[in-house]
Amino acid sequence: MRREEVVGNSPLSQPRCEIEKTRLGGECQRPGEVRYKGILLVCGPHAALLQLEDRAEAVLESVFRMDEWLQENGSLGADEEYLGRIRHEREEAVVALRLIRVQIRSARKEVLK
Ligand SMILES: [Zn+2]
Numbered sequence: 001m002r003r004e005e006v007v008g009n010s011p012l013s014q015p016r017c018e019i020e021k022t023r024l025g026g027e028c029q030r031p032g033e034v035r036y037k038g039i040l041l042v043c044g045p046h047a048a049l050l051q052l053e054d055r056a057e058a059v060l061e062s063v064f065r066m067d068e069w070l071q072e073n074g075s076l077g078a079d080e081e082y083l084g085r086i087r088h089e090r091e092e093a094v095v096a097l098r099l100i101r102v103q104i105r106s107a108r109k110e111v112l113k
Pocket of ligand 1: 043046
């Protein structure tokens with residue numbers, strides 16, 4: 001690369017994606033474009049992946065919470081209608097989770113490009 005091409009667009013002036021500082025690890029050569037959680041600067045594809053991972057975690061968390069609740073209350077003669085609603089909500093969360101996992105898989109491919 002000739003010198004004039006480097007000036008103004010050097011790797012120093014353009015911050016790099018900081019994905020290696022997350023639990024996803026690895027290094028990324030793409031420029032950082034998006035602030036993730038207001039701290040890390042990551043590239044577009046990594047930002048999308050991180051957001052999906054966070055969503056999957058949150059949904060999974062809610063499924064676990066509902067399972068716990070059902071275990072504690074499911075056999076204690078709790079309000080049937082309420083039980084049904086929780087079960088239904090759990091089903092929907094699982095379906096959503098499946099969808100998010102598909103999106104994560106394609107986001108991972110995007111990141112490796
Ligand atoms: Zn990246």
